[in-house]
Amino acid sequence: MRRVLKFIAFALAFLIVFGVIYEQLGERADKKRLPQIGRSVDIGGRSLNIFCSGPPREPTVIFDSGANESGYVWSSIQSSISESVHSCWFDRAGFGWSDEGPFPRTAVAVSHDLHELLHRAGIPAPYVLVGHSSGGLNARVFTGLYRSEVAGLVLVDAAHEDEPRRAPPMMLGKTAPRWAWHPIWTLGHVAKTIGFLRLLAPKVDLPADRSKRTREQIVAALRAQPKTIATLFDPSGPDSYSQAEHTGKFGNLPLIVLTRGKIDINPHPSRMDRQFNAYTQVWMHEIQPKLAALSTQGEQIIVPYSGHDMPNEAPIEIVKAITKVMFAVGSRQLSPAYEGQKLSLDSAKKELSKRP
Numbered sequence: 001m002r003r004v005l006k007f008i009a010f011a012l013a014f015l016i017v018f019g020v021i022y023e024q025l026g027e028r029a030d031k032k033r034l035p036q037i038g039r040s041v042d043i044g045g046r047s048l049n050i051f052c053s054g055p056p057r058e059p060t061v062i063f064d065s066g067a068n069e070s071g072y073v074w075s076s077i078q079s080s081i082s083e084s085v086h087s088c089w090f091d092r093a094g095f096g097w098s099d100e101g102p103f104p105r106t107a108v109a110v111s112h113d114l115h116e117l118l119h120r121a122g123i124p125a126p127y128v129l130v131g132h133s134s135g136g137l138n139a140r141v142f143t144g145l146y147r148s149e150v151a152g153l154v155l156v157d158a159a160h161e162d163e164p165r166r167a168p169p170m171m172l173g174k175t176a177p178r179w180a181w182h183p184i185w186t187l188g189h190v191a192k193t194i195g196f197l198r199l200l201a202p203k204v205d206l207p208a209d210r211s212k213r214t215r216e217q218i219v220a221a222l223r224a225q226p227k228t229i230a231t232l233f234d235p236s237g238p239d240s241y242s243q244a245e246h247t248g249k250f251g252n253l254p255l256i257v258l259t260r261g262k263i264d265i266n267p268h269p270s271r272m273d274r275q276f277n278a279y280t281q282v283w284m285h286e287i288q289p290k291l292a293a294l295s296t297q298g299e300q301i302i303v304p305y306s307g308h309d310m311p312n313e314a315p316i317e318i319v320k321a322i323t324k325v326m327f328a329v330g331s332r333q334l335s336p337a338y339e340g341q342k343l344s345l346d347s348a349k350k351e352l353s354k355r356p
Helices: 002-033 071-081 107-120 134-145 178-193 196-200 215-223 226-231 237-245 271-292 315-331 345-353
Strands: 039-042 047-053 060-064 087-090 127-132 150-156 255-260 298-303
Touching: 002 178, 002 196, 039 107, 047 071, 047 107, 060 071, 060 107, 060 134, 071 087, 071 215, 071 315, 087 107, 107 134, 107 237, 127 134, 127 315, 134 150, 134 237, 150 315, 178 196, 178 226, 196 226, 255 271, 255 315, 271 298, 298 315
Parallel strands: 060 087, 060 127, 127 150, 150 255, 255 298
Antiparallel strands: 039 047, 047 087
16 A cells, blocks of 8 residues: 555656646747737736837827736737827736736736836826726726826726626626635646646647737637636636725716627527526616716717627727727817817817827
């Protein structure tokens, strides 16, 4: 029995060492296979990736992506506004080309990271924040923490704290008890360190010629990185909902809320189809309007042809919303001749074009 136990212990030790080496070699290969887009900025012992473009004008648009996405998902929208708008997307800790971060990765933790990143990267306030899905929670919390640095908001089918209360059970899944959150996080990162997640991760083929790679292929490859999968082993989402709920309202901050309006019509709907469609109506007409009500200048726009993945399905609507918020922000800083007047879109463009 002792010999058997010793053999098992030796075999486990060998597998762990082999797995660690396998993961380290894989990470080196990832760096060659997926060369960094952006630049790394040290925020205090770890680095986050950020990519900016456009003329150095204020305010700067800051993009934050959904739950399991890198900042690179915004690249095509960023390029479409780069002639006139200074904008940046970034990778949250554990995503894209950023280092992993400590537990928990709540909206407050992400907001602190982003604030330090912008400060150390030399990107001054004010900012217009654009947050998709859970990135909307981050944008709200960042605004609550650093209100004087935020000039406007665009929330793109953003998460809301009413979801856990009102969504049908099929959409929520089960939430682990709080005592298990950190062990689950640790388990995911141990599995990543010993190469287990890399072994199970989906394989994403990329053309050897980098010029032939599509944005979708790069996004999929970044999503399949073991560090990204390990970061998703964080069950602290309920805390982010609570943190966003307690940020309060934003006065007269320019705010546009884009809401998905697409409903799939099935001639023979199942029970789950009916539940989902009913909740979609609640989402559009009861939950999302609460986001617009966070500001006296808030406006909700329902996009009837788009589902939740609006950065891919309705990019032009996001560009329009950013443009509208930028004009609203700019109109507050116009010359005295315009004070007290209601500006038309054309007059706002004319006045803003005079600014450096």
